[in-house]
Amino acid sequence: MSLLNVGARALLANQVALQTAGHNIANVNTPGYSRQTVVLQTVQGQFTGGGYIGQGVDVQTILRNQSELLTRQSAAAGSTQAADAVRAERLSQLQEVFSGGTQGLGAAINDMMNAFSDVVSSPTDITARTVVLTRLDETAARMRTASDRINEIEYTVKEQLQSSVTAINSLAAQMAAINEQIARATGNGQSPNDLLDQRDQIIRDINQYVQTTQIPADDGTVGLFVAGSQPLVLGSTATTLSIDDATAFPGSGQSKLFFNRPGATPVELDENVLGGGTVSGLLRFQNTDLTEGRNLLGRMALAIGMTMNEQQNLGLTLDGVPGKDLFALPTSMPGSTNGAGVGTVSFTGPTQFAASDYEIRFTTGTAGQVVRLSDGKSTPFTDAANLATLQIDGLNFNLTTPGNPGERMLFKPFSTAANNIQALVYSPRDLAAANPINAAMGTSNGGTMQLGSLKATGLPNPPGLVLPANANPAAIPPILGGIQLQFTAGPPTTYDVLDRGTTPPTSLATAQPYTSGQPISINGWEITLQGTPKTGDTVVIGNALDPQYGDTYTRNAGNASALMGLRDVKMFDESTLTDGYAGAIAQVGTRTQSAKFAEQLSTTIAANLERDRTAVSGVNLDEEAAKLIQYQQAYQASAKMIQIAQNIFDSLIQGLGR
Known part of the structure; x- marks a missing residue:
């Protein structure tokens, strides 16, 4: 009977080995699957006077081939790569808004300024004046188109943020459910390999949206934390995330990720502490890159429009009246506040504009400082009256109600300047060329x-x-x-x-x-x-x-000459009007190239770490095929052993019967 038992155990052990190899082969293309290996152990031998007689083999466990370190490193690297990739993709879209060529905004500006040369040569030529008006209208139209395109990009970014957060919440709920299953299964003393693979894959999927920190618990569950300390998943409980306007300045266009604690006020998470993931990349793009692009366009529209309006107002039309504005432009913009402050910013020095948002930070009493957010440069003021006398980067800040100490106000003077710009002069006689x-x-x-x-x-x-x-x-x-x-x-x-x-x-x-x-x-x-x-x-x-x-x-075409001469006025960070658009292209292009380089680097790192992880956990079909042959032969030998044991047993019974 011992020989029969040894054969039966061997047959069952090799059957499990064959089934495990088949399981590996079946899941060769399953995302997140970790290769499994049968671990065999010798059954304790039976003691006799002649020594210990072997009792065969048993299956000790099914081993999951996986490196915890490599898995976590791969997930973190994948999260960084996702953030860099989505930011580079969106910056490429923004770069298209600031494109060159004959269809670009720069070409329209150059054509507009050059069109004045014919008016200078022949001030009474109605056709030449009409061409100028056409160029003015085309420039305004292209500015509006560029602004609309930026608004479209912002809309799609917000939609992608919402869908990403929905995916995170769904995955977090799935992970909480799997945590509960793992906790139950772990109680039997064996590792639930497939459930562990599913959980690791969910963690990798979540990291594609937002980077997480994983902390294992004694019951086999894993806690998942975002922004360093906020528990997205804790045991079998999942908490939701959401996207909304920044609490400090609602309606300012700044979006933030919120952690929705049950029964408590949502916690605003800064994108700078989120690490990687598409949510982090999209928030950085929207709150920084897109803001800069919008400010560059708005500054250009305001600076060009204001300087040309001012010069047009100084000239005379063919009817001998002072010229009226060439472009419709905003004259002031209200500020957003997180307190009691109320005020506006007005435009006074178009050649001094900086493409930036501004914050007024109140310190003591009604005193404070105006901070240029693009580089952190600050200008102090003692009270609202003192602030009104300051011209900061060609802007005047006027407070009707100062804020309290510790409060802030956000001003976005250029964010919507190009939205509704349009040419106002329609009759060629109204061009103030004289x-x-x-x-x-x-x-x-x-x-x-x-x-x-x-x-x-x-x-x-x-x-x-x-x-x-x-x-x-x-x-x-x-x-x-x-x-x-x-x-x-x-x-x-x-x-x-x-x-x-x-x-x-x-x-x-x-x-x-x-x-x-x-x-x-x-x-x-x-x-x-x-x-x-x-x-x-x-x-x-x-x-x-x-x-x-x-x-x-x-x-007389003296004022037309002055209008044409504006193209050589230093207006945009020491660049002339005609070079200003090239400067904007360069700024957006530099950001885009930097983002693409970061994407390439993070993609290489993520690919290398994933390759290392796969080398440990991945299924090699050649290896599994070899194992199938090995276990098949062992299975056949085990069956033969049972057959021989059966024959011996039959012979023994027959002999005893005689």
């Missing part, structure tokens, strides 16, 4: 002095543009009108400024130094003269609408 002033060299001048340029600047503002007085030939004595510059050869060469709007002319300034090619700024206009004057040489700057000049202003 200077509101003209200049004439004295008829008796003997020097080499010539007019270089003349334009209205409106600076300083206040007081803004003050036009020279008109002539009044009916007055006794007659009033000549205009401002006269009268030169003295020197050295040094100087000039006097005379207001000819009075009789006799009033002296406004005397012995002012003259340098050829250097602008002379008076009363909100600027004249540049080239060459060397002789004593007594004069230049008269007059009001273009002075009746003595008739309709000469209609053939």
Whole structure:
């Protein structure tokens, strides 16, 4: 009987080994499956006078081939890779908004500025003026399109965040249920391998959305924590996550991940402590990258629109009236608050704008500081009145109600500036191409002095543009009108400024130094003269609408030249207007390339760790095929052993029967 027992045990053990190898082969493509191995042990031998006689073999356990360290490292690396990949993908979409080529916003801006050259050449040409208006409208349309595209990206990001959180909550509930099954199964003393594989796979899946920390418990369950300490899964209990606006500034466009503790206020989790996962990558993109892209576009729209509006307002139309705004733009933006503060930000210096959001942080009393969030630069103020006098990056912050100490206000001056920008001038006659002033060299001048340029600047503002007085030939004595510059050869060469709007002319300034090619700024206009004057040489700057000049202003394109000259004004971080878009492309492109490099690096690391994990846990079909042959032969031998034992037993019975 002992031989029969040995054979039966061997037959059963090899049958289990064959079944385990078949199980491995069947799950070769199952995600998260860990290869299983039968662990055999010798049955304790039977003692006899001749020694211990072997009793065969038993199955000790089914071993799960798995490395806890590699599994955790692979999950963490996969989480980082998921965050980098989704951020790089979204940045690539944002980069497309700031694209180059003839269909890009930069080309539209260049075409718009270059279109003024034809108006400069022929100020009364209605066709040339119409082309300018068409270019203005096209630029505004492309800005709106770019803004709409950014809004679409933000919408899809928010939708993806919501679906990711829904997936996390579902997976967390599944893990809690599996934890409970594992806790029950662990009580029998054997490891529930397939359940453990399922749990590890769920953990890896969760880590694709948000990075977790795993802490095992004595009952076989695993606690899953997010953001370092918040228990997403604890035993058989799962807690939900949600996406909502930041609690500090609701409605500001800033999204946060919330941990919803049962019966308690949700805990806001900063994306900086989430580690990896698509949720972390998407939050970083939305709250940082997308904000920068929107600010770059909004700053460009406001700066270009404001400077062109200001110059247009200084010129004259073909009908002799001051120009009206070329673009519809916001004049101020309200701030969001986490307390009692109420205020707005207005735009005053378009050439100084920085593509950033701003925070006002109240410290003591009504004092505080304005912080530029892009780089952390702060500007202190003592109270609301003091703050209103400060121009910070071309912005003025006006508080109607100061906040309390410790409170904050968030201002997003450029976030929606490009949303509704549109051209306002539709009639070519309303393009203010003419200077509101003209200049004439004295008829008796003997020097080499010539007019270089003349334009209205409106600076300083206040007081803004003050036009020279008109002539009044009916007055006794007659009033000549205009401002006269009268030169003295020197050295040094100087000039006097005379207001000819009075009789006799009033002296406004005397012995002012003259340098050829250097602008002379008076009363909100600027004249540049080239060459060397002789004593007594004069230049008269007059009001273009002075009746003595008739309709000469209609053939003047000085303001169109000034509008075209804006393309060379340093406006965007020391870049000119025409180079500003290239700078925006460079900023977004640098972020995108950096994100893609991070994605490539994290992908390589994750692939290497997953390969190492698979080397331990993965199924090798060649190896399993070899084992099948091995166990099949052992099974056949065990069956043969039982057959021989049966024959011996039959022979013994027959012999005893005789």
